[in-house]
Amino acid sequence: MKFQQAIAEYKALKTIYSQMNIQTSMGRKLLLDTEFSHSEAWIKQQWQQTEECTEFINAQNEQNLHKFFCLLNSICDVKGTVKLIEQDGVADDVALFELKVFCINIKKLKKQFDSTLMPLPDLQEAIEILDPEGLEQPSFHVYSAYSEELTKARKRWEKARNENQEEESRILYLECLKIEDQIRERLCKKLFVQVPKLKQALRNVALIDVAFAKALLAKELNLQKVEICDQKQINYKGMFHPVVKKLMSEKSKRYQDIDIEVGEDVFLITGANMAGKTMILKTLALNQLMLQYGFMTSCREGKVSLVESVQCSIGDGQNEEEGLSSFAWEIKTLDNIIKTMRQGGRHLVLVDELARTTNPVEGRKLVEGFIKVSSKQDSLTVVTTHYSNIEAPCKNMRVKGFIHHNLTPPIDIERISEHIDYSLVETDNTEVPTEALNLCRLLAIDNEWITLSEE
Amino acid sequence: MPFVEKLLGYKSVSFVGMEKNAGKTQTLNYVLNRLRTFSELKLAISSIGIDGEQVDQVTETAKPEITIYKGTKFVTAQALYNQKEIIADIESVSRQTTALGRLITAQAVSDGKVLLAGPSGSEQLKRLIDTLSTQVDLCLIDGALSRMSFGSPCITDAMILSTGAAVSASLPTMVAKTRFIYQLTQLPKYQGVESECLKQKENGIFALSDGEVIELEIPSLLMIDRYKDKIFAYGKRIYISGVLNEKFMQFLCTQKELSSTEIIIKDFTKNFASPESIHRFLQRGGRLSVLHPANLIAITANPISPSGYNFNNEQMLEALSQAIPMDIYNIKTL
Known part of the structure; x- marks a missing residue:
């Protein structure tokens, strides 16, 4: 491409290019x-x-x-x-x-x-x-x-x-x-x-x-070289999304760099809403693209395997234009990704909230199935999910999420990043973070709605 | 050596003709020749766009060739550059293209003839004049009484108008037409605080009310019948960014009261309405003003028409001088 x-x-x-x-x-x-x-x-x-x-x-x-x-x-x-x-x-x-x-x-x-x-x-x-x-x-x-x-x-x-x-x-x-x-x-x-x-x-x-142009860009966005390796791994220390980080710093908002080590096993990320799961996927995609188009990447240091291609299923509403339901669009996209993986070679596969638009029982099964299929391939796969108890061979990770102490509602949604620890920790995935209601309360959402939801 | 010295006080002067063969090119050639005596004067010459007139002449054989002299800079489109009859040193080539190719800026190494076609928009022409002004003392622009999107001669500091037998075979008609154009060039400059803001407006019709500029959302003055109620919704001071047409002027003249009505147009070339309705409007107390006033400094007249009839030199000058309080020169006796 x-x-x-x-x-x-x-x-x-494109934003990077325009800068x-x-x-x-x-x-x-x-x-x-x-x-x-x-x-x-x-x-x-x-x-x-x-x-x-x-x-x-x-x-x-x-x-x-x-x-x-x-x-x-x-x-x-x-x-x-x-x-x-x-x-x-x-x-x-x-x-x-x-x-x-x-x-x-x-x-x-x-x-x-x-x-x-x-x-x-x-x-x-x-x-x-x-x-x-x-x-x-x-x-x-x-x-x-x-x-x-x-x-x-x-x-x-x-x-x-x-x-x-x-x-x-x-x-x-x-x-x-x-x-x-x-x-x-x-x-x-x-x-x-x-x-x-x-x-x-x-x-x-x-x-x-x-x-x-690349040198000026690297200087402005603080991009670095990484170590390129043959092993199946993508490791970053202090990884950040250059566009978002710049935007946040311009608005003097907090931005947290994170460490990530994707390797042999499928990398499964859970975490509360707004905890930056999608952002991790987008950053991984952007970094890989920048790397393989000859740019430096947005991290402090890294050790990264080159891939054949970057495959994403990150729903951004593109499906509407094609007249497909969100579920149909996602399933078709994932099917294409599996076909690509089967053709051989190492790809970077990034899937956001797999099967989120269907019922949790079958949704969970679809996630498990996808992880099993991916595990057989040489590709590096990262999947985010809200489902718990995923029974499939994978590395379970969680975004740490809300720092609860000293929080009194309402908090400003614009400054939410100040209350979240974006770092990744290993977890056993028996329990996913149940912070949605808590979040609603912090954001001072309609009280009756929250109360009735809790009953 | 009439009026040539007048030019020296300006940075840019445009030459416009009432009609083809009114003597614009002759005027320009006369001026160029005269300016040679000022050996220290650095001169550049270009043209306003490629209007119908010039395209005709590109395809036909008769071309308005302009004679320039060693040291003069000229700017013309690539297709016409190749038809020059002069030795010239290319100094720059524009990145933008016109219908006749990119614009070439060159300096004459010998005397000789050139064909000119410059940028077609007012903005580009203004930029070109600004660039040239840093390198030369005086920019001459072969202009046109332009239509719609073409560059307007009003962006130069001064203007010279050419008229003559080519305008009409009847002396009174020629005088009346020339007088009307003269009157348009004398339209007052709009002094309101909004004028800077209005200069940025490329299209639309606007009401000016207490320093505010309100878009009236009238797509075209040709459809004024349908928008009669809208036009004066915010008062009687209206800015028309495009063409002021006859239909609208007639509509205005049906209004009971005109003494508080003011119509503002970009410059005098945007008026397409007839002399009759303009006069009626002004007589009934209406005001017509322009954002960019024209600075007409001389009129030249050509008694000979291409189709063969001639005016008597003296009668022509006499008739024009009586109708127009302005320096008028016979191009044939200059």
């Missing part, structure tokens, strides 16, 4: 065309490139950095022109102008940031072809300096013009154009030799652009 498709599917990833400062169209295209990678080497290479940019950023003052990004921003895509030259075509003045400005800008960029991992080629020869007067100005026309013949023809034309010989001047101008065409052809032939270097410049300026 390409990054472009992934951001259409995962809202948080990135991509400067060039080449960079944007490169990033959007990036495939979900299964290569540890590629991911590490991406991190190294990001780190090279981070070092550069840290060594600059704000003003220089601003100038650097302005320069990067002014670099235009000249892929079309390079292709034209490669195919023995002749570029027009506008295309040659853009190519010249591109080469000059690449030269300037190289002077400021001489990357060892994404090296920019020396384009001096190309610049000289387009700059016979040696001024290195960001402008272009077919200079008279290119040929004596052109100089003479232009002089004849100007003379006729000045003498108001309309007809004559028109003929002489066409003659100049003919010579200009020959010169452009000659220039493009000379530039043909430079095509490999130009292509390298195009490729690497895109890499540089993306790497800088």
Whole structure:
């Protein structure tokens, strides 16, 4: 799956993407065309490139950095022109102008940031072809300096013009154009030799652009590298959802990072409502996507296995659009996930409140069945549920939940995070947290409703 | 050297013609030629969009070629850039595209002829003028008495109007039409506190009441019959962001009392109503004002029409001067 498709599917990833400062169209295209990678080497290479940019950023003052990004921003895509030259075509003045400005800008960029991992080629020869007067100005026309013949023809034309010989001047101008065409052809032939270097410049300026955007993102969201391992595990210490954490901190609300160790067994999470179970799944999905698209991840440290794909069943009401009942939509989604797992390979499977829309007796059985099916596969599976006494081979975890002391209702729903311990603890799953009523009371919900519910 | 010196006091001047062949291009060429004597003056030239007139002329053979001189910057669309007859150094290429390709900014290396087509929206044109203003002393804009979405000449500091025999074969008719346009350019600027807010409104009809801007939710003035009750629901000061049409003016003239009615339009080019109904409205005490006033600094007149009939030079100037209190120049004798 390409990054472009992934951001259409995962809202948080799109938010991350929209926060990135991509400067060039080449960079944007490169990033959007990036495939979900299964290569540890590629991911590490991406991190190294990001780190090279981070070092550069840290060594600059704000003003220089601003100038650097302005320069990067002014670099235009000249892929079309390079292709034209490669195919023995002749570029027009506008295309040659853009190519010249591109080469000059690449030269300037190289002077400021001489990357060892994404090296920019020396384009001096190309610049000289387009700059016979040696001024290195960001402008272009077919200079008279290119040929004596052109100089003479232009002089004849100007003379006729000045003498108001309309007809004559028109003929002489066409003659100049003919010579200009020959010169452009000659220039493009000379530039043909430079095509490999130009292509390298195009490729690497895109890499540089993306790497800088990733570096700034990592700095802003405090993203880290993780250890990539072969074992079936996803372990994070201090994992957080970068989008939500930033949002919370902007509203000066509490956000708690958590530790999580998903391994061989299916990872089953129970916990009170509002305790952040769904958020754990979403964070795991986002982190895995970021990792395998070559970003750093949102945690303090981690040890993570690469997966073939991320499979989610996190109901967000998408089903309505397809005209399916919520149950039908969920069951179809899970069926597809099972089919994918059966095809082999290791996937990250994230299922939120499995079978929550059906009766608890059968719902529990469906959960147990799904866990049993998943256990036979190589995939890493995390399931959240409200059902207790699940009898299936899994690792039972619970979100600690409400910190009850010192709580007097009503509490502000906006500040609920201050009263919840989001950390995960092992449990035996004989009893699920029964805090729904308690919660309603804390939130000062209609008293009669609560009282009658308790009877 | 009349009126050319007047231009030097401005950063941007647009040239508009009442009709095709009214002599706008001749005026522009005259000005460009005259400005050569100010060797220190840095000059740029572009055009308002690609209106019907220019597209016609792109496809036909007769083109309004403008002669510019060494050192002048010009901005034109790529398709027209390639038809130039001049040696020019390309300095920048826009990222946005117009119907005729991207906009090329170039500096003339020799004297020669260019074809111009600039950005088509007022906003883009304004941005272009702002950019050019940092590099040159004076921007000349080949304008148009534009329609609807096209850029308006009123975004420049000053304006020169060209009229002539091409407008009408009858001298009195030509004078009357020119006088009407002149009168529109003299519409007062709306002074209310809401004017900054109104400049942001791209479409809709609004009531202005005690400094408040209230959208009237009338989709079009063409449907004024159905919204008669709504239009004055919040008072008699109305801003029309689009075109002021004849139907609405006639509707206004059926109102009993007009002395407290004020209609505000974006600029004078947005008026499509007839001179008769405008005059009637104003005579009965109605007020018509604009957000962007036009600064008309000269009128040029061309006694020769393309279809062959000519006015007598002196009679033409005499008739225009009597009707319009403004400097008027015969383009043929400049």
